[in-house]
Amino acid sequence: xxxxxxxxxxxxxxxxxxxxxxxxxxxxxxxxxxxxxxxxxxxxxxxxxxxxxxxxxxxxxxxxxxxxxxxxxxxxxxxxxxxxxxxxxxxxxxxxxxxxxxxxxxxxxxxxxxxxxxxxxxxxxxxxxxxxxxxxxxxxxxxxxxxxxxxxxxxxxxxxxxxxxxxxxxxxxxxxxxxxxxxxxxxxxxxxxxxxxxxxxxxxxxxxxxxxxxxxxxxxxxxxxxxxxxxxxxxxxxxxxxxxxxxxxxxxxxxxxxxxxxxxxxxxxxxxxxxxxxxxxxxxxxxxxxxxxxxxxxxxxxxxxxxxxxxxxxxxxxxxxxxxxxxxxxxxxxxxxxxxxxxxxxxxxxxxxxxxxxxxxxxxxxxxxxxxxxxxxxxxxxxxxxxxxxxxxxxxxxxxxxxxxxxx
Numbered sequence: 367x368x369x370x371x372x373x374x375x376x377x378x379x380x381x382x383x384x385x386x387x388x389x390x391x392x393x394x395x396x397x398x399x400x401x402x403x404x405x406x407x408x409x410x411x412x413x414x415x416x417x418x419x420x421x422x423x424x425x426x427x428x429x430x431x432x433x434x435x436x437x438x439x440x441x442x443x444x445x446x447x448x449x450x451x452x453x454x455x456x457x458x459x460x461x462x463x464x465x466x467x468x469x470x471x472x473x474x475x476x477x478x479x480x481x482x483x484x485x486x487x488x489x490x491x492x493x494x495x496x497x498x499x500x501x502x503x504x505x506x507x508x509x510x511x512x513x514x515x516x517x518x519x520x521x522x523x524x525x526x527x528x529x530x531x532x533x534x535x536x537x538x539x540x541x542x543x544x545x546x547x548x549x550x551x552x553x554x555x556x557x558x559x560x561x562x563x564x565x566x567x568x569x570x571x572x573x574x575x576x577x578x579x580x581x582x583x584x585x586x587x588x589x590x591x592x593x594x595x596x597x598x599x600x601x602x603x604x605x606x607x608x609x610x611x612x613x614x615x616x617x618x619x620x621x622x623x624x625x626x627x628x629x630x631x632x633x634x635x636x637x638x639x640x641x642x643x644x645x646x647x648x649x650x651x652x653x654x655x656x657x658x659x660x661x662x663x664x665x666x667x668x669x670x671x672x673x674x675x676x677x678x679x680x681x682x683x684x685x686x687x688x689x690x691x692x693x694x695x696x697x698x699x700x701x702x703x704x705x706x707x708x709x710x711x712x713x714x715x716x717x718x719x720x721x722x723x724x725x726x727x728x729x730x731x732x733x734x735x736x737x738x739x740x741x742x743x744x745x746x747x748x749x750x751x752x753x754x755x756x757x758x759x760x761x762x763x764x765x766x767x768x769x770x771x772x773x774x
Contacts, residue, residue, distance in 0.1 A: 394696035395438045396466065402428070402684065403467040405454060405482065406497060407474050408446035411575050412600045414631050416474040416497040419677040422668050424471055427684035435691050443467070447478050449574070454478035455485060462489040468697050469494060469687055472680055476500035476546035483512035490699050494687065496679040499599075499627065500550040501762060504726040508769035511699055513706065515727045516679030516715075517649040519547065520762045522626050523555035525647030525733050525755050530593055530624055531562050539591035540569035541582050541606060543598040551597040551626050567591045576602060579609035587615055595624040603628060604635045611640055628736075629674040633748040638739040641748075647760075648732050649675035650715060651749050657714035672746040682715035683727075719757070724769035731760040 404424050406416045421444045428440045443465065447454035454473075461467035462485065470486065473479040474497025486493035487509040494513045495503055501520040503512065538559055542548035548571065556566050568589040570582050583606075586594045594615060596606045603625050615621050625632070628646035652662035652672045661681070665673045690705035691697050711719030716729035734749040742748065764772055 404444035406472040420472040423681040449475045451477040451481040455481045458482045486511040504724040505768040515683045519551040521760045527558040535593040536564045539589040544571035583613040599627045641736045650678040728757040731755040
């Protein structure tokens with residue numbers, strides 16, 4: 367009898383020790399759930415660039431991770447910020463405070479992203495920006511709780527402006543969207559152009575979702591600039607390029623067009639006949655290699671369109687976030703952010719990607735050119751990849767950063 371009691375006691379002790387790590391892990395997950403909020407444009411100007419595609423990318427990441435981390439469920443919610451900073455701010459506060467959201471993803475539109483990263487800092491939660499581009503996010507507006515993952519205005523301007531300058535396009539006229547993203551893209555491109563000996567001969571700014579670009583085209587045409595550069599995105603970029611073609615800006619051969627943010631979605635909307643020859647800088651192209659094609663075809667099966675750099679970045683960054691929780695045994699923001707910064711990113715989106723102290727994820731970018739219709743062999747076969755721009759050359763050097771977190 368004594369031997370049976372002793373054996374039972376030993377078994378109970380072993381079970382107790384075996385359960386302890388699992389219980390400890392579970393206790394480090396706040397509210398017993400890891401909750402991700404996708405804050406994006408679901409029906410407006412940038413819904414094709416991010417929107418439902420970003421929601422789908424996060425859902426794919428959660429499913430691929432197994433739906434749980436450290437034995438606790440991973441949940442996703444999403445909302446439409448309507449490209450308005452006040453709506454984004456209110457939703458972020460609600461999510462962090464009452465919905466217990468741990469990380470907010472996507473954040474298309476720079477004004478909304480700038481508002482939300484500040485709230486993430488206040489609440490000690492995490493915000494990972496893929497949709498917005500303003501380089502302010504890793505300069506004056508950097509925080510210890512936010513990451514700028516896929517692209518930014520500095521990288522786009524640096525890649526495209528340099529390529530066109532090398533081809534002899536030395537005088538520039540800018541048509542920019544009149545909000546934080548457009549201003550940042552125009553400034554970053556102007557800095558590159560001036561540093562290389564080019565000059566800015568004029569510019570104008572248009573409201574979001576402009577209905578008529580004719581007056582802007584007449585001003586651009588009258589400027590005599592060799593390059594008419596569009597610092598806008600989505601339908602605004604598509605409509606401004608259409609207007610430039612309609613007004614015959616390129617017919618004389620003396621003026622050319624440059625779109626500083628131009629994705630496969632924009633080519634699809636515009637058509638190869640109109641878009642052919644345009645240069646752009648991109649963080650991702652679905653047809654780059656076997657890995658990108660494999661993931662992109664899965665995405666296409668769900669969305670019936672190929673992903674752009676925002677969708678791919680949202681998936682990659684969500685997986686990186688979940689892996690950091692798994693590795694640290696907690697969803698506490700400080701520990702997870704440190705793990706994400708300490709761990710290189712190696713997946714279909716980036717090779718040897720690295721998150722710096724300013725929150726910038728540094729990775730290779732690609733200079734692409736839109737194919738002629740005769741060169742496109744299959745649907746969505748839109749880009750020639752003309753050059754790989756190493757991450758350290760593509761993004762702003764830390765030495766010139768205005769981020770207060772950077773030690774100099």
